[in-house]
Each structure stands twice: as structure tokens, then as C-alpha cells.
Amino acid sequence: MSENTAAERKTALSGIQPSGNLTLGNYLGALSNFSDFTNEYNCFYCVVDLHSITVRQVPAELRRRTYEVLALYIACGLDPEKCTLFVQSHVHEHAELSWMLSCFTMFGELSRMTQFKDKSAKHADNINAGLFTYPVLMAADILLYQADVIPIGQDQKQHLELARDIAERFNGVFSPTFTVPEPYIPKVGANIMSLAEPTKKMSKSDTNENAVIRILDDRDTVIRKFRRAVTDSDTSVRYADGKDGIKNLMTIYSCFTGKDYAEIEREFEGKGYGDFKTAVGEVTADGLAPVQKRFSEFMADKAYLETVMRDGAEKASRTARKTVSKVKRKLGFVTL
Numbered sequence: 001m002s003e004n005t006a007a008e009r010k011t012a013l014s015g016i017q018p019s020g021n022l023t024l025g026n027y028l029g030a031l032s033n034f035s036d037f038t039n040e041y042n043c044f045y046c047v048v049d050l051h052s053i054t055v056r057q058v059p060a061e062l063r064r065r066t067y068e069v070l071a072l073y074i075a076c077g078l079d080p081e082k083c084t085l086f087v088q089s090h091v092h093e094h095a096e097l098s099w100m101l102s103c104f105t106m107f108g109e110l111s112r113m114t115q116f117k118d119k120s121a122k123h124a125d126n127i128n129a130g131l132f133t134y135p136v137l138m139a140a141d142i143l144l145y146q147a148d149v150i151p152i153g154q155d156q157k158q159h160l161e162l163a164r165d166i167a168e169r170f171n172g173v174f175s176p177t178f179t180v181p182e183p184y185i186p187k188v189g190a191n192i193m194s195l196a197e198p199t200k201k202m203s204k205s206d207t208n209e210n211a212v213i214r215i216l217d218d219r220d221t222v223i224r225k226f227r228r229a230v231t232d233s234d235t236s237v238r239y240a241d242g243k244d245g246i247k248n249l250m251t252i253y254s255c256f257t258g259k260d261y262a263e264i265e266r267e268f269e270g271k272g273y274g275d276f277k278t279a280v281g282e283v284t285a286d287g288l289a290p291v292q293k294r295f296s297e298f299m300a301d302k303a304y305l306e307t308v309m310r311d312g313a314e315k316a317s318r319t320a321r322k323t324v325s326k327v328k329r330k331l332g333f334v335t336l
């Protein structure tokens with residue numbers, strides 16, 4: 001990607017929940033491309049803690065993970081000097097705009113959200129209103145910053161479409177107020193599959209730890225998990241139909257080495273799956289090592305992380321405040 005001058009830059013915004021440990025899919029699909037993004041866009045990256053409480057959290061863990069996600073963002077190349085890194089609950093306009101937008105969102109629309117249906121099936125004892133209105137809060141995150149481009153996983157596409165519908169609806173009633181955002185769905189991240197069931201996406205909430213590589217897994221764990229990866233009864237490393245497990249490992253190997261599938265097939269010709277799996281484990285561990293090292297350094301410096309949070313919240317508030325004032329004026333609220 002080329003570097004754009006500040007004036008012609010579009011705004012990109014994304015958020016990660018501080019619940020669950022991030023996976024190799026998150027890394028290859030999103031976090032590893034972060035530095036390219038900050039050159040091309042005016043970036044806002046948010047730790048969406050308000051979203052996390054739609055399912056029950058252990059408070060001390062939520063707090064720790066909020067620091068962790070921020071540290072990971074920076075470790076993956078998001079430079080706090082070049083973009084806005086912040087925690088959602090530090091900018092109260094998110095909750096405020098969310099309420100106003102909820103009055104422009106239909107019950108029927110929210111009922112059709114597949115994530116709501118999945119999560120309410122999974123947490124049948126806690127189908128709270130926040131779980132239902134979750135996509136409205138996400139729309140507020142996006143529309144507050146007039147974001148043009150939203151890097152997300154395939155699973156968030158329906159939520160983004162709803163954000164677009166809400167923006168268009170509001171704009172239609174009150175004249176243009178919000179930028180209508182476009183999704184940006186990276187091809188790679190969407191294709192990182194579970195190591196245990198390679199037809200399923202690698203998910204950070206998978207209950208089988210062996211199915212998931214975590215960004216923070218140590219070298220031995222990474223190699224052990226790859227060695228256990230489910231493949232097929234064939235023996236040759238080929239990118240072919242019916243070989244979902246091998247295809248997934250080839251995708252990962254390709255991401256870390258830059259080699260294409262033909263090169264990988266040649267490299268492992270005559271070698272067994274065992275050698276290939278070990279090699280995938282090694283390049284992955286090597287690729288994650290520098291991120292893990294930076295992550296530990298930032299985690300050891302809470303004061304630094306808090307400075308980043310504070311500066312980020314201040315920068316984010318400036319934009320968020322403008323949008324909320326505009327919305328309140330259009331709605332007819334009295335301004336003093």
C-alpha cells in the first residue's frame with residue numbers, strides 16, 4: 001500500500017473485544033496488516049470492553065485483557081503516534097449514540113442477526129437486552145468517527161450491513177449526518193481454519209485448545225498443536241480438494257514464508273505430513289516470536305499503556321463529541 005497524505009486519507013476503524021485470547025486467524029487476517037493500514041488510512045482501533053459484558057465476565061480478567069489487547073495492538077505494529085488507540089468505555093459517546101441509534105433500529109432487524117441467535121442459544125440462561133442491541137453499539141462505534149472502511153471478519157458482515165442501514169435511514173430522515181461505511185474483509189484471515197476440524201473457521205472461543213493457535217502460545221505449544229493437526233489419509237503435500245487440513249497448513253506456511261502453493265508442494269515432495277507439520281509449526285513460532293517479545297515488554301509497562309489509553313481517549317473524544325452534537329441538534333434536543 002502507498003502512503004497517502006493526511007488530507008486525502010480515509011478513516012478506518014475496527015474493534016476487538018477483550019474477551020478470549022486472540023488467534024492466528026486474528027493475527028494473519030488483521031493484526032499482521034496493521035502497519036500497512038496506518039500508512040493508508042486515518043485509523044481508529046478500539047478495545048470494545050462495553051461489548052464484552054453482553055456475556056458474563058470475570059472483572060479482574062476483563063481488566064487484564066483490556067491491557068493485553070492494547071499491548072497486542074501496539075506489538076503488532078499499530079503506532080500510537082500514527083493512529084488512535086483507545087478503550088471504548090473511556091469515550092462515553094459510544095453509549096450515548098448507541099441509545100439514539102437504537103431508536104432508528106427495528107426489533108425485526110435485530111432479531112435476524114445470526115450472531116444474536118447463536119449467542120442466545122449458547123448462553124440460554126443470560127439472553128439479556130445488551131446481547132440483542134449489541135449491533136447498535138457496534139454501529140455507534142463506527143458512525144461516531146465517520147469511518148469509511150471497516151476491517152472485519154466475515155462473521156461481522158451482517159452487523160456492518162445493519163450499521164449501513166441505520167446510517168442511511170438516519171441520513172434519509174435528517175439530511176446527511178453519517179458516512180456510510182464499507183466493509184474490508186481480508187481474504188487470508190477468513191481462511192484460517194480449525195486444526196481439529198479444518199472445515200470450520202479457527203475460533204477464539206473453541207473449547208478444544210488443540211484446534212486453535214493463540215498469538216501468545218509459546219514455541220513448544222505451537223509446534224505440538226500443529227503436529228496434532230487433523231489432515232487426511234493421503235500422504236502428499238498438495239493443495240487439492242478434499243484436503244482441507246493440508247490446505248489450511250499450506251495457507252499458514254505461505255503467510256509466514258511468502259512462498260506460493262506450487263513452491264511449497266515442491267519443497268515437501270517426497271516428505272511426509274510429519275515433516276510438513278513441524279515446518280509449519282516452526283515458521284509460525286518464528287513469526288510470532290517478535291510480536292510476543294514486544295507484547296511482554298508493553299505488558300511490563302502499565303504506566304505506558306495507560307498513557308496510550310489516556311491520549312487515545314482524548315483524541316477519540318474530540319471526533320466523537322462533534323458527531324454526537326450534530327446528532328443531538330438534528331434530533332431536536334436543546335443545546336445549552
Ligand code: TRP
Pocket residue numbers: 013014015016017048051137138141142150151152156159
Ligand atoms: N463485534 C466485533 C467482533 O466481535 C467487534 C467490534 C465492535 C467491532 N465494534 C466494532 C468491529 C466496530 C469493527 C468495528 O468482532
